[in-house]
Amino acid sequence: MRRFREDLREFADLRNAIVHDRMHDEVIAEPNSWAVERIGMIANLLTAPPAVIPLFEKRVFTVDEEQSLGEAVD
Numbered sequence: 001m002r003r004f005r006e007d008l009r010e011f012a013d014l015r016n017a018i019v020h021d022r023m024h025d026e027v028i029a030e031p032n033s034w035a036v037e038r039i040g041m042i043a044n045l046l047t048a049p050p051a052v053i054p055l056f057e058k059r060v061f062t063v064d065e066e067q068s069l070g071e072a073v074d
Helices: 002-020 033-047 069-073
Strands: none
């Protein structure tokens, strides 16, 4: 999702810092509670996106050539 692109890139950098970057065998970065919650929220949206229906469900009306223009407009 485009709106999470920057967050996901930052989280990727954080992950790489946690896993690969160490000083004197100590981890130099760790996620805070905001980051953990944000990652969870993005994961939930990606794995269980909101349903399109009923949010965008609309009643569809059809007319055929035998109906008058007035009936179609109504």
